[in-house]
Amino acid sequence: MGQELVMHLLDDPAYDVVAWNRTPGKAMLLEAQGAVLAATASDAVRHADIVVTCLFGPEAVRQVVLDADLPWRTGALWIEVSTVGPAVARDCDAWTTSRGVRYVQAPVLGSLGPARAGALGVLIGGTDAAARAATRRVSSHWADPERVVEYDEPGKAAAGKLLVNYGLAVGMQGLIEACRVGEAGGLTPQEAVSLAGLPKTPLATIAGMKGAALLAGDYTDTQFSANLLAKDVDLMLATADGQSLPALMAAATSLGLVCQSGDGELDFSAMAGV
DSSP states (O other): OHHHHHHHHHTOTTOOOEEOOSSGGGGHHHHHTTOEEOSSHHHHHTTOSEEEEOOSSHHHHIIIIITSOOOOOTTOEEEEOSOOOHHHHHHHHHHHHTTTOEEEEOOEESOHHHHHHTOEEEEEEOSOHHHHHHHHHHHTTTEEEEEEEEESSHHHHHHHHHHHHHHHHHHHHHHHHHHHHHHHTTOOHHHHHHHHTSTTSTTHHHHHHHHHHHHHTOOOSOSSBHHHHHHHHHHHHHHHTTOOOHHHHHHHHHHHHHHHTTOTTSBGGGGGGO
16 A cells, blocks of 8 residues: 555655665565665655655554654654554654654555545544644545545544444455355345445445455455454454454454465455355
């Protein structure tokens, strides 16, 4: 996802883009498109007025940013796109405040296709109105303007991302189970998926997204990996702090089986194969 966002910034001559990736080879395409590659995270942020991070999750954010002595410029803006959960987002906000850095949590809603099309949803959460406005300008490069929501503190944006991704996990589990019920009652797999995807039916969105993969049994077109969604589900459960979430637990079980089998880099629709 980070690569897709950077590609949009490279199209705007107003930005001088410096890129860094924990896996250096993954940034080579960005260099070919005009980005300057940094050897270290410190080199990436040293002269930056705006830093956008897109990392796997909270542990990566802690390792790369919070636990590192990076040479931030005073007044720099940190736009955090990673899905980290509300508690970590608030920790990041406190951490930056103590260092003279501005922080905005700005996770995106959508997968690689919408990212390439500049049609992602964006949740913008921060206590500083000017920092939120600056984040809105940067994220406009990849955002659908009708799907931008702003909050007055970062934890709300982080919680909102989990709420939306809850729908992915539980929706996929629901589509799988609904189709099993339909097929048990005599519908063909094609008839079951087609009916689930009928406009204005409850499962239409997820059926439109993943119905073809479910029918083909082919989950190799990874738009959003099982590993990533499983990580997000863990964050949802931690955030809920013991509240009863039986539907989410069913999805967590399916995702866990995919990841334990070694197929975690497949698309999360691989839940249908367990």
